[in-house]
Structures are given as structure tokens and as C-alpha cells.
Amino acid sequence: MIIILLGPPGAGKGTQAQRLQKEQGLVQLSTGDMLREAVSAGTEVGLQAKKAMDAGELVRDEVVVKIIEERMDREDEATGFILDGFPRTVAQAEALDKMLADKGKELDKVIEVDVIESALIERITGRFNCAKCHANYHEKFRQPRREGVCDICGSTEFERRPDDNEETVRRRLDAYRKQTAPLLPYYEKAGKLVKVDGMQPIEDVSYEIDRALGFR
Numbered sequence: 398m399i400i401i402l403l404g405p406p407g408a409g410k411g412t413q414a415q416r417l418q419k420e421q422g423l424v425q426l427s428t429g430d431m432l433r434e435a436v437s438a439g440t441e442v443g444l445q446a447k448k449a450m451d452a453g454e455l456v457r458d459e460v461v462v463k464i465i466e467e468r469m470d471r472e473d474e475a476t477g478f479i480l481d482g483f484p485r486t487v488a489q490a491e492a493l494d495k496m497l498a499d500k501g502k503e504l505d506k507v508i509e510v511d512v513i514e515s516a517l518i519e520r521i522t523g524r525f526n527c528a529k530c531h532a533n534y535h536e537k538f539r540q541p542r543r544e545g546v547c548d549i550c551g552s553t554e555f556e557r558r559p560d561d562n563e564e565t566v567r568r569r570l571d572a573y574r575k576q577t578a579p580l581l582p583y584y585e586k587a588g589k590l591v592k593v594d595g596m597q598p599i600e601d602v603s604y605e606i607d608r609a610l611g612f613r
């Protein structure tokens with residue numbers, strides 16, 4: 398199964414992708430996580446990506462298409478993929494179509510997580526992650542069960558993303574509107590798009606996504 402989670406920054410794509418990976422055994426492919434790893438490792442890709450990410454702009458299509466292709470090849474045995482944050486432009490979507498056709502694979506569904514803009518800033522500025530396993534939390538909506546301790550790996554260290562400040566988030570939203578939102582009609586036309594109400598509590602969004610994917 399190959400699915401795309403599509404939605405603006407802070408919509409809940411990463412939250413749902415992490416859950417689907419755990420519950421359904423699908424592999425989460427997050428271009429944001431891959432780029433952050435490259436930035437931390439100081440690779441050539443990381444150096445190129447950092448400037449765009451800090452500015453809230455998209456990294457060049459060729460760069461992200463290449464890292465996704467390499468990761469899919471490496472995970473060839475996987476039962477399926479959740480594409481989280483990719484594609485983000487029509488050029489990336491076309492590259493994905495070609496990549497999948499070359500491998501004899503097919504995209505199953507594109508889940509649009511629909512959230513109003515005013516809620517996104519609060520979600521992003523309250524977000525924090527486990528520094529070790531990257532599990533995703535929120536100051537108000539999703540705190541660890543034991544304060545200061547990661548539910549998943551028990552680590553007591555947490556971190557925030559440098560691009561999670563209000564000014565950069567506004568630029569990321571602008572990039573979403575101009576460059577990524579045109580993917581909605583692209584996938585609607587292909588008969589793949591399912592819209593999910595992302596304004597509900599996390600568990601209810603999970604339920605709706607599972608229904609759309611036939612897991613419930």
C-alpha cells in the first residue's frame with residue numbers, strides 16, 4: 398500500500414504517519430525528517446537544504462525527489478509506504494508517478510488532512526519532539542503520559558524545531574498555498590483524493606483515516 402498524507406504545516410501529517418507506521422507496519426517516509434537528518438549530519442544535501450528550510454521555503458525538487466527515490470529503493474521489501482510531506486509540488490507529483498510506474502507500483506490513496514489556518518500556528522508553536530526517537534508531542538493537545546518522559550523510548554530529552562516560530566510558519570503556509578495546494582485538484586482528478594477533517598481530536602482523525610484506508 399502506498400499512501401500520501403497531504404496538508405499544510407502542522408495539520409497532523411507526522412502524527413498520523415508515525416501512528417500508521419506503528420499500527421500497520423507501513424514505512425513512514427518523511428522528507429522533512431530526512432532533510433533534518435542531512436542538515437544535522439552536515440552533508441552536501443543538508444547544506445543546500447538548510448537555507449531554504451530556515452527561510453520557510455521549499456527545497457529544490459531535484460534534491461527531494463532524489464532522497465525519496467534512494468530511500469524507496471533501500472526499503473524495497475517494505476509492505477507499503479506513507480509519504481509524509483512529499484510530494485509538495487506538481488513537479489514532485491509527476492516525478493513520483495514516474496518512479497512508481499517504473500517500479501510497477503501504484504499509489505493507493507491521498508489523504509488530505511484539512512485544518513483551518515488559525516489552528517495551525519497554535520499546533521506548530523506548541524509542538525515538541527523526543528530528542529532520541531522523535532516522537533511527537535504538544536504542550537496542550539498531546540503531553541507525554543509522565544511529565545518530562547517520552548512515552549515511546551523513555552528519554553527525558555526533548556527538542557523544538559528551529560523553523561517552528563511564527564514568522565517562519567507564516568512563510569511555510571504561504572509556500573503551501575502557492576506550491577502544494579495545486580496538488581489537491583491533481584489527485585482529485587486522478588480519483589485518489591480523500592479529505593479528512595483534521596480539526597477533530599487526534600483519535601478521531603485517526604479513526605477517519607483508518608476508515609478511508611479500509612483498516613476499520
Ligand code: AP5
Nearest residue numbers: 406407408409410411412428429456482520524534535538
Ligand atoms: P516538514 O517537516 O514536512 O514540515 P511541514 O510540512 O511544515 O509539516 P509539519 O511537520 O510542521 O507538520 P505536520 O503536519 O507533520 O504536523 P504534526 O503531526 O507534527 O518540512 C519542513 C521543511 O522541509 C519545509 O518547510 C521545507 O523547507 C522542507 N521540505 C520537506 N519536504 C519537502 C518537499 N517534499 N519539497 C521541498 N521541501 C521540503 O502536528 C503538529 C502539532 O500538532 C504536534 O504537536 C501534534 O502533537 C499536534 N496535533 C496533531 N494532530 C492534532 C489534532 N488533531 N489536534 C490537536 N493537535 C494535533
